[in-house]
Amino acid sequence: MHSDPDDGASGPVSRRAFVAATGTAGVAALAGCANSTDGSGGDGTEAASQDGDETASQSSQLDTSVLTGDGSSTVFPITNEGSSYWNSNPEAGDEDYWPEEWASEYDTEMRLADYFASEYGYEAGGERSSPPFRVSIALSHSGTGIEGVMEDRVDIGDASASAADELPDADSDTLDGFVDHVVGVDGQPIVASREVVDGGVETITIEELRGIYRQEITNWSELGGPDRDILALGRAEGSGTDTSFRANVFGDPEAAISPDQRYGQNQQLQQAIGQADNAIAYIALAFVQPDGDTPPLDLEIDGTTYAYGENLGAEEYPLSRDLHAYTWQDTSRKEAAFINFLLSEFGQEKFVTSNDYFALPESRLSTEREKVAASNYQT
Numbered sequence: 161m162h163s164d165p166d167d168g169a170s171g172p173v174s175r176r177a178f179v180a181a182t183g184t185a186g187v188a189a190l191a192g193c194a195n196s197t198d199g200s201g202g203d204g205t206e207a208a209s210q211d212g213d214e215t216a217s218q219s220s221q222l223d224t225s226v227l228t229g230d231g232s233s234t235v236f237p238i239t240n241e242g243s244s245y246w247n248s249n250p251e252a253g254d255e256d257y258w259p260e261e262w263a264s265e266y267d268t269e270m271r272l273a274d275y276f277a278s279e280y281g282y283e284a285g286g287e288r289s290s291p292p293f294r295v296s297i298a299l300s301h302s303g304t305g306i307e308g309v310m311e312d313r314v315d316i317g318d319a320s321a322s323a324a325d326e327l328p329d330a331d332s333d334t335l336d337g338f339v340d341h342v343v344g345v346d347g348q349p350i351v352a353s354r355e356v357v358d359g360g361v362e363t364i365t366i367e368e369l370r371g372i373y374r375q376e377i378t379n380w381s382e383l384g385g386p387d388r389d390i391l392a393l394g395r396a397e398g399s400g401t402d403t404s405f406r407a408n409v410f411g412d413p414e415a416a417i418s419p420d421q422r423y424g425q426n427q428q429l430q431q432a433i434g435q436a437d438n439a440i441a442y443i444a445l446a447f448v449q450p451d452g453d454t455p456p457l458d459l460e461i462d463g464t465t466y467a468y469g470e471n472l473g474a475e476e477y478p479l480s481r482d483l484h485a486y487t488w489q490d491t492s493r494k495e496a497a498f499i500n501f502l503l504s505e506f507g508q509e510k511f512v513t514s515n516d517y518f519a520l521p522e523s524r525l526s527t528e529r530e531k532v533a534a535s536n537y538q539t
Contacts (some may be wrong), residue, residue, distance in 0.1 A: 177437070222282055222493050230298040231305015231318030232400045233425040234444040235483045237344055237515040239318055244500050245294035245510065249273040249285055262506050279534045295498055301424060302326055302400030309488045310337065315495050316484040320346060320400030320444065325413040339487045341457040343502045344512040344519065346445050347472025348404060348479035351454045353391075355437040361385035363458040363465065366478075370409060372440060373417040375438070380438065381539055393432055393441040394419030401426065404481045405442045430454055442479075445472070446515045473518040484515065496532035503529050 163256075163457075186316035230237055232358035245257055249271045252263035258272040268275045273291035284291035302319035306326050309317030319326065323338045350369065352361060361383050370391050371377040381387045394417065395402040402422075407413040423429040426447045434453030435440045448456050448468060459479070466477050472482065485502070487495050501507050508519040520528060 164511070176529065178343060190196040200349065206305065209436055223492070224282070225293065227295045227316070227494050227532060228291055228298070228316055229296070229316035229485070229500055230300055230307070230308045230314045231316075232301075232302040232320040232399055232483070233299055233427060234346060234446070235305075235318035235485065236297065236299050237342070237446050238354040238483065238502065238511045239297070239316070239485060241515070242507060242511045243297045246273045246276075246291055246295050246498065246501065248289060249291040250449075251286065259404065262408045265505070274314075276501045277497050278491050279500070280512070280537060281534075282497065290423045295492060297427065301396060301398055303398030304518045306486060309486050311332070312488065315487065315492070316328070317484075317488075319484040319486060320481060321403035321407070321483075322484070323486060325407055326398070326488040327405045328414060337489050339491050339531070341485045341487065341491070342482045342520065342524065343485050343499070343500050343504075344483040344508070345406070345473060346481050346517050347466075347477055348401070348442060348444060349448050349456045349468050349472060349476075350409070350479060351433060351441055351443055351456050352449055353433055353436050353439045354453055354455060356380055356385055356388075356415035356440070357455045357457070359386035361457065362484065363460055365460045366409065371420060373409075375418045386438075387416055388438040391421070391439040392419045393436075393438055393439050394422045395426070395429060395442070396424045400481075401444060408481070409442075429461075445517055448516065450494070491532060496534075496537065500529065500532045500534070503532070 175280060182533060185481060187412055213401075216340070221302040229243075243436040248257060250257040250269050252258055252269045253260045263269065263275075266275060269348055270278065271286070271288075274286065277292035278284060285291050286384045297318070298314075302321050303326050305317035305319050307317075314316070324330070324335055327334065349362070359380065361380060368383060372390055373394070375392075377383065378390055379387065380390055393508050402412045403420070406415040406417060410417065421432070423432060427442055430449075433441050433443075440457075443454065448454055450456060450468065456464050458467045460466075461478060464476075466474070471477065485499055491499070502511060503520075503525060508525070512519045
């Protein structure tokens with residue numbers, strides 16, 4: 161959602177225009193005043209004091225309402241864990257959440273959210289669990305997040321498929337309204353029940369995978385495994401995981417597939433696989449348990465074998481996909497502050513790689529950070 165303080169203008173202005181007019185732009189304008197004396201030829205102390213008062217006033221006028229997000233259960237571990245750290249606002253030196261080594265890396269003694277928000281002109285909360293603004297992330301699936309941000313119900317729409325794939329009938333004007341912020345990469349794996357893997361199925365080809373989800377291969381014995389019917393599980397239609405799977409495996413995000421059962425969230429799918437002894441599923445990396453109930457299968461594509469923990473992050477892996485945090489029309493100062501937090505070195509390590517996703521390479525990080533750079537909100 162994109163509400164900012166009253167703009168005071170006589171007609172409508174864009175949010176970005178309002179930010180430029182009222183945010184740290186005022187600070188830049190006041191900087192020139194601080195270098196001159198007052199009308200009586202004084203030393204400028206009174207002007208400097210006024211500068212500080214006006215800067216503090218501008219900070220207090222920034223939008224500090226709750227930042228909201230909704231969408232993909234694949235992206236949820238990243239944005240939700242990020243929001244938990246943010247809302248906690250731990251002090252520098254908290255070894256669990258804001259260790260001294262990280263605070264020192266950023267050359268700050270400020271609390272976690274206070275530091276990252278201050279880059280965007282926000283006033284520090286100064287206390288535990290009192291960030292400059294709070295963040296609330298809901299869990300659903302990509303289609304819900306994309307529709308939610310487009311309809312201004314939430315600020316950030318989490319998605320593990322592109323808006324274009326989720327909205328195949330949308331026109332170019334609608335798709336152009338989305339601002340894409342990629343916060344990580346998922347090398348989508350294929351997993352099976354423990355009994356299937358222990359029974360001899362460790363690798364399948366992409367042709368065999370297609371056959372399973374078209375109900376052309378229906379027994380594990382056809383693939384060298386136990387004599388058991390194959391239980392093909394999938395994500396709900398409208399989820400980014402499902403859309404990406406069909407786009408990447410079948411070449412069409414709307415391709416017809418026939419899973420035996422569908423689940424709305426990766427968490428539910430992970431549980432279902434663990435409770436079955438004959439299942440296969442496509443799932444997000446964060447929900448693979450190599451030594452547990454959801455072990456991965458190697459996937460052979462055109463003579464190359466892609467294996468969990470080895471090369472699922474390879475650019476040529478067809479099931480590799482970006483993880484998106486969409487905003488609508490533009491990106492507000494508040495949205496940018498939180499997304500930049502996720503894109504920081506701290507955020508990439510704590511919220512992306514710690515959840516078994518792939519951090520963005522440096523070249524892509526640079527591009528994504530430029531979109532939300534604090535300098536974009538200054539003049």
